[in-house]
Amino acid sequence: MKLERAKSHIRLGCILLCLLCSGVLPLSAEQIHKHGVYKTFYSNGKAREVSWYKKGSLVRRKVFYEDGTLLREEFWNKDRMELKRGYTPQGRRSYVRNYKTKKMTLYNEDGSVKRVVPLKLQAPWKRPE
DSSP states (O other), X not given: OHHHHHHHHHHHHHHHHHHHHHTSSOOOGGGOXXXXXXXXXXXXXXXXXXXXXXXXXXXXXXXXXXXXXXXXXXXXETTEEEEEEEEOTTSOEEEEEETTTTEEEEEOTTSOEEEEEEOOOSSXXXXXX
Protein backbone atom coordinates (compact mmCIF):
# COMPACT_ATOMS: atom_id res chain seq x y z
CA MET A 1 0.00 0.00 0.00
CA LYS A 2 2.78 2.46 0.93
CA LEU A 3 4.72 1.52 -2.19
CA GLU A 4 1.73 2.27 -4.42
CA ARG A 5 1.22 5.63 -2.72
CA ALA A 6 4.90 6.49 -3.17
CA LYS A 7 4.74 5.56 -6.87
CA SER A 8 1.68 7.77 -7.39
CA HIS A 9 3.47 10.72 -5.71
CA ILE A 10 6.49 10.21 -7.96
CA ARG A 11 4.27 10.07 -11.06
CA LEU A 12 2.46 13.24 -10.01
CA GLY A 13 5.77 15.00 -9.39
CA CYS A 14 7.06 13.97 -12.82
CA ILE A 15 3.89 15.21 -14.51
CA LEU A 16 4.09 18.58 -12.74
CA LEU A 17 7.76 18.89 -13.62
CA CYS A 18 7.03 18.19 -17.29
CA LEU A 19 4.24 20.78 -17.30
CA LEU A 20 6.47 23.38 -15.68
CA CYS A 21 9.32 22.74 -18.11
CA SER A 22 7.03 22.92 -21.12
CA GLY A 23 5.59 26.25 -19.97
CA VAL A 24 2.04 24.95 -19.82
CA LEU A 25 1.92 25.46 -16.05
CA PRO A 26 3.67 28.78 -15.31
CA LEU A 27 4.91 29.35 -11.78
CA SER A 28 5.32 32.93 -10.60
CA ALA A 29 8.04 34.16 -8.27
CA GLU A 30 5.46 34.61 -5.50
CA GLN A 31 4.59 30.91 -5.66
CA ILE A 32 8.20 29.80 -5.14
CA HIS A 33 8.97 30.13 -1.44
CA LYS A 34 12.32 29.85 0.22
CA HIS A 35 12.07 27.91 3.43
CA GLY A 36 14.83 26.91 5.81
CA VAL A 37 18.50 27.84 5.96
CA TYR A 38 20.44 29.23 2.97
CA LYS A 39 24.21 29.75 2.99
CA THR A 40 26.78 31.44 0.79
CA PHE A 41 30.54 31.06 1.14
CA TYR A 42 33.78 32.92 0.46
CA SER A 43 36.31 31.33 -1.89
CA ASN A 44 38.31 30.24 1.18
CA GLY A 45 35.37 28.05 2.27
CA LYS A 46 34.26 30.21 5.20
CA ALA A 47 30.61 31.24 5.47
CA ARG A 48 29.79 34.63 3.94
CA GLU A 49 26.10 34.74 4.81
CA VAL A 50 23.58 32.49 6.53
CA SER A 51 19.89 33.33 6.09
CA TRP A 52 16.80 31.75 7.60
CA TYR A 53 13.50 31.85 5.69
CA LYS A 54 10.02 30.84 6.76
CA LYS A 55 7.45 30.41 3.98
CA GLY A 56 9.29 32.84 1.69
CA SER A 57 9.93 35.56 4.28
CA LEU A 58 13.37 36.35 5.61
CA VAL A 59 13.45 35.83 9.39
CA ARG A 60 17.13 36.18 10.29
CA ARG A 61 20.46 36.79 8.56
CA LYS A 62 24.08 36.59 9.72
CA VAL A 63 26.87 38.11 7.63
CA PHE A 64 30.50 37.22 8.32
CA TYR A 65 33.91 38.76 7.66
CA GLU A 66 36.14 36.75 5.33
CA ASP A 67 38.02 35.26 8.30
CA GLY A 68 34.75 33.83 9.68
CA THR A 69 34.01 36.29 12.50
CA LEU A 70 30.54 37.81 12.70
CA LEU A 71 30.11 41.16 10.90
CA ARG A 72 26.40 41.72 11.54
CA GLU A 73 23.16 39.95 12.31
CA GLU A 74 19.67 41.02 11.31
CA PHE A 75 16.24 40.05 12.57
CA TRP A 76 13.25 40.44 10.23
CA ASN A 77 9.48 40.27 10.56
CA LYS A 78 7.19 40.27 7.51
CA ASP A 79 10.05 41.46 5.23
CA ARG A 80 10.84 44.40 7.50
CA MET A 81 14.07 44.64 9.45
CA GLU A 82 13.41 44.96 13.17
CA LEU A 83 16.88 44.73 14.67
CA LYS A 84 20.43 44.92 13.32
CA ARG A 85 23.60 44.30 15.32
CA GLY A 86 27.06 45.16 14.02
CA TYR A 87 30.37 43.76 15.24
CA THR A 88 34.04 44.72 14.96
CA PRO A 89 36.56 42.34 13.33
CA GLN A 90 37.64 41.45 16.89
CA GLY A 91 34.11 40.20 17.66
CA ARG A 92 32.96 43.07 19.86
CA ARG A 93 29.53 44.65 19.40
CA SER A 94 29.85 48.06 17.73
CA TYR A 95 26.20 49.08 17.26
CA VAL A 96 22.59 47.97 17.59
CA ARG A 97 19.89 49.49 15.41
CA ASN A 98 16.41 48.85 16.79
CA TYR A 99 13.81 49.79 14.20
CA LYS A 100 10.91 49.21 16.61
CA THR A 101 12.14 51.77 19.14
CA LYS A 102 13.80 53.87 16.39
CA LYS A 103 17.06 54.08 18.36
CA MET A 104 20.65 53.19 17.60
CA THR A 105 23.03 52.27 20.40
CA LEU A 106 26.75 52.74 19.78
CA TYR A 107 29.31 50.85 21.87
CA ASN A 108 32.88 51.53 23.06
CA GLU A 109 35.71 49.04 22.58
CA ASP A 110 35.22 47.72 26.11
CA GLY A 111 31.53 46.93 25.43
CA SER A 112 30.07 49.81 27.40
CA VAL A 113 27.42 52.03 25.82
CA LYS A 114 28.96 55.04 24.10
CA ARG A 115 25.68 56.78 23.27
CA VAL A 116 22.12 56.21 22.10
CA VAL A 117 20.88 58.22 19.13
CA PRO A 118 17.49 58.32 17.41
CA LEU A 119 17.14 56.66 14.02
CA LYS A 120 15.83 59.09 11.42
CA LEU A 121 13.93 56.48 9.42
CA GLN A 122 10.17 56.82 9.27
CA ALA A 123 9.60 53.07 8.90
CA PRO A 124 11.75 49.94 9.12
CA TRP A 125 13.77 49.22 6.03
CA LYS A 126 11.92 46.90 3.65
CA ARG A 127 13.71 44.04 1.93
CA PRO A 128 13.93 44.50 -1.87
CA GLU A 129 12.17 41.91 -3.99
